[in-house]
Amino acid sequence: MTTASHGNDDTAIFGNRFATKEVPTRTFPSTGMPAQDAFRLVAEDLVLEGDPARNLATFVTTWMEPEAQRIIAENLHRNFIDHAEYPRTAEIEQRCIRMLADLYHAPGETMGARTQGSSEAIMLGGLSLKWNWRKRRTAAGASTERPNLVFGGDVHVVWEKFCRYLDVEPRIVPLRPGKYTIGPDDVLPRVDENTIGVAAVLGTTFTGHKDDIVGINDLLVRIKRERGLDVPLHVDAASGGFVWPFLYPDSPWDFRLEQVRSINTSGHKFGLVYPGIGWLIFREKADLNEDLVFTENYLGKTDATFTLNFSTGSSMVLAQYYNFVRYGRAGYTYIMQNMQANARALGEKLAAMGLFELIGADEEQLPLVAFRLLDHNGFDEFDVAWQLSAERGWMVPAYTMPPDAQQVTIMRALVKETMSREHVDTLARDIEQACATLAKKGGAHEYERSRMVTGSGH
Numbered sequence: 001m002t003t004a005s006h007g008n009d010d011t012a013i014f015g016n017r018f019a020t021k022e023v024p025t026r027t028f029p030s031t032g033m034p035a036q037d038a039f040r041l042v043a044e045d046l047v048l049e050g051d052p053a054r055n056l057a058t059f060v061t062t063w064m065e066p067e068a069q070r071i072i073a074e075n076l077h078r079n080f081i082d083h084a085e086y087p088r089t090a091e092i093e094q095r096c097i098r099m100l101a102d103l104y105h106a107p108g109e110t111m112g113a114r115t116q117g118s119s120e121a122i123m124l125g126g127l128s129l130k131w132n133w134r135k136r137r138t139a140a141g142a143s144t145e146r147p148n149l150v151f152g153g154d155v156h157v158v159w160e161k162f163c164r165y166l167d168v169e170p171r172i173v174p175l176r177p178g179k180y181t182i183g184p185d186d187v188l189p190r191v192d193e194n195t196i197g198v199a200a201v202l203g204t205t206f207t208g209h210k211d212d213i214v215g216i217n218d219l220l221v222r223i224k225r226e227r228g229l230d231v232p233l234h235v236d237a238a239s240g241g242f243v244w245p246f247l248y249p250d251s252p253w254d255f256r257l258e259q260v261r262s263i264n265t266s267g268h269k270f271g272l273v274y275p276g277i278g279w280l281i282f283r284e285k286a287d288l289n290e291d292l293v294f295t296e297n298y299l300g301k302t303d304a305t306f307t308l309n310f311s312t313g314s315s316m317v318l319a320q321y322y323n324f325v326r327y328g329r330a331g332y333t334y335i336m337q338n339m340q341a342n343a344r345a346l347g348e349k350l351a352a353m354g355l356f357e358l359i360g361a362d363e364e365q366l367p368l369v370a371f372r373l374l375d376h377n378g379f380d381e382f383d384v385a386w387q388l389s390a391e392r393g394w395m396v397p398a399y400t401m402p403p404d405a406q407q408v409t410i411m412r413a414l415v416k417e418t419m420s421r422e423h424v425d426t427l428a429r430d431i432e433q434a435c436a437t438l439a440k441k442g443g444a445h446e447y448e449r450s451r452m453v454t455g456s457g458h
């Protein structure tokens with residue numbers, strides 16, 4: 001056989017000339033290729049990716065119903081921002097905002113925005129906090145030079161990003177071993193007349209717990225009464241916004257609390273929609289600074305927009321609305337309770353092995369298991385994560401906590417909608433097996449281990 005057999009005649013019949021050639025990676029291709037070849041080239045690359053069903057690291061949705069997938073696939077050609085051409089899509093966005101405001105106990109009619117995720121929602125919410133603060137200060141003839149924002153070390157990185165991008169001093173409450181959320185005593189010494197707001201988390205990415213939002217609200221109410229300082233509270237409910245209303249409906253964290261003025265949530269986390277969609281909901285219209293709203297006359301229709309993005313897809317908004325009407329409160333409650341039951345089952349199995357300690361499993365928590373080794377006998381959490389992935393393909397992350405709890409390493413397994421009890425039992429066995437392997441051969445992560453040895457708590 002000669003190389004001629006790989007020529008055009010054969011590829012025209014068999015396709016996929018990249019079976020034996022390097023794929024384009026650096027220079028812009030001078031010629032194209034048949035659709036089938038392009039399809040296979042991309043698809044074959046992705047075969048090497050991790051399996052989303054075994055990705056217990058992500059909070060983001062990895063499965064939706066076939067009907068929802070159909071809605072998504074059939075609306076990819078619809079630009080969400082073209083409100084004049086696609087008024088029903090715009091109306092469906094507004095329905096979602098109203099339903100979330102209702103779920104979060106907004107006292108009356110309010111405003112909100114669809115965003116790409118919680119990060120965009122937090123940038124916008126933070127901007128509104130800053131502009132409202134500046135308006136209050138200007139009206140009082142006071143300086144607007146040094147705005148600050150108070151939050152804990154348990155927040156997502158986007159809060160520090162907001163502070164750096166928008167020139168706001170971050171006043172960060174440090175964590176410490178055993179204390180992974182914040183409360184009123186942490187906030188009190190950091191609040192002053194230059195505080196644009198306090199950000200509290202409902203469902204932290206680190207351990208899945210909530211800051212003491214009730215306590216912080218009570219403190220801010222007291223500061224308002226005693227010192228005349230009206231400091232708004234923003235709740236970052238990226239994950240918790242679709243968990244607490246269903247698992248802990250009687251636990252107040254939302255607009256039932258007086259100082260909570262805005263809330264963000266990620267539709268693509270426990271809202272059960274594929275990425276990317278997020279929401280920002282204000283308590284009242286007045287909480288959105290009106291100078292941030294752009295009113296455009298676009299193609300003959302007046303449109304008020306408050307987003308960083310312009311063009312984006314409609315599919316995820318439609319998919320979010322699909323989930324709301326498909327599941328309702330009862331459906332979301334059913335799904336969340338299943339996830340919680342399986343998370344608890346996994347936690348119990350891990351605890352029963354005698355190797356691990358669970359972090360705050362008896363508190364209100366996202367459906368996940370946060371755990372750590374009781375002892376570091378020759379291997380650490382990074383080794384367990386690595387071994388588990390190598391042996392069984394499970395992706396369960398190990399990470400160190402933020403300052404000042406850096407010496408603490410935690411592992412975290414999200415228990416999603418598709419994680420059945422059978423998966424949980426298998427995962428528990430696989431974790432035990434990975435630890436048994438490590439006990440025999442020792443760990444591989446010298447750097448991490450030496451760092452652990454210098455830490456306390458073991």
Ligand SMILES: *Cc1c(COP(=O)(O)O)cnc(C)c1O
Nearest residue numbers: 117118119156205236238239266
């Ligand atoms: C995920 C997350 C974010 C960022 O949200 P995206 O939707 O990924 O942009 C912010 N805060 C918390 C607490 C999160 O869990």
